[in-house]
Amino acid sequence: MTDRRPTGSAGATTAASVPDLASDLERALAGLAVRAPETLAPATMVAVGLADRYAELPSPLGPIVVAWNGRGISWVDRAGDPGAFEARFAATVGRPLARSDAVPGDLARAIAARLAGNRRVRIRLDLRGRTEFETAVLMKALEIPRGEVRPYGWIAAEIGRPKAVRAVGTALAHNPVPLVIPCHRVVRSDGSIGQYSLGGPAAKRTILAAEGLDPESLEAGARAGIRFLGSDTTHVVCLPTCHNAKRITPRHRVPFRSLAAAASSGYRACRECRPASGSAAVAA
């Protein structure tokens, strides 16, 4: 680099520290380089899905923790000790995780709409790391309407793996985004409530009750051997919690233990809850 020691008066010394834009424009332009804001790199890593953020949200089960990145919601867990949650996330997902003030508005709104039963709302989920089978199970569970339940075997039959009932249960037990993917709406094939990763059977009852189901009568019906409900006016047979079954007045409600029994009485399967998939569960 050339030494430009000032040669003249004190005035020239001062002038030397001010870039002479006319003669040294190119070098002065290099001085317009600035540092990136500190927020850019972390936000970028989150945007590409190589790091996650988390914050709390209210839910029917009380406050929950939601983690997300640019690909969507990556984790849902019970709120509580943030250290314990961070440890679980680190052990299972392993990406860098940082606490944030709030869940981004679009994600929070989508979660709220989903919990309220609106299945048309688009929701972005980060299901990386799941097998194809696990993803199929989770996506199928996403279709179960609020206030209704389906047996594990129903999911297995619907995704074309009718014998994989136990694997369906395992896939749902490892659902990274419970509540958002409503694995609580999947119950045992004999009608009993079954397990729940987000706080056990008690929490599962709480959330189903909050969605308008009566878990007691659900289990009572199952104990009595009632697997299907038909209407003697329409001659359509449904799974017991199907919204079409709920519309049947007690006077016209006909319980069935099997689809075969319903079929021999001249009933056809409901096209919405597709109880044939449910009967595969009973067979399994």
Added chain:
Amino acid sequence: MDADVALAARLASDLDGSFGALVATHEGRLYTIALRLLGDPRDAEDVAQDAFVRAYRAMSGYDADRIRQLRLRPWLASIVVNLSRNRRRRLDERTPPLQLEPIVEAGWEPPGSGDRASPHARAARRETLRTLAAALAELPPGPRAAVVLRHVDGLSVAETAAALDRPEGTVKAQVSRGLAQLRLHLAHDPDLAAHRRELSA
């Protein structure tokens, strides 16, 4: 340059594991390019982030050989220039061009001045760079992008041409046209003239 070749090789073998290094190495220049093209720090941060996301997405679809052959500096510059152009177009449709405060953070340091420069001289230097940033912001888009990549970011003529997808001859012409317009603008800047008078008084 060699560091970029090594980085491209690392990205080719482990994109997720090396992407953080790409961000750390290039975030300053992508932000600078966006800031000098757009003028607004928030827009610049958005665009720089979007550029990294585009780069990540593109590399996710490339095979290892293609990633290894990427010339990261001009490639990333081309992404940020295109996104800045799109952003600017959207802004122009919405509102008349804004008069934005040009940002100067790290001042131009003449050799040997360092910490010995008086507060007065430092303030003068900041003021000069502010004026320069404002003059740059008033260049037409073509010459401005060429000058920003060639002289603010420091790409070679060949790299600038690659980033802007224009022939080298065009880039050279745009750079010298841009510099000439800057000189003209600065020669007639009343604040700068007042400053010079003050300093040499």
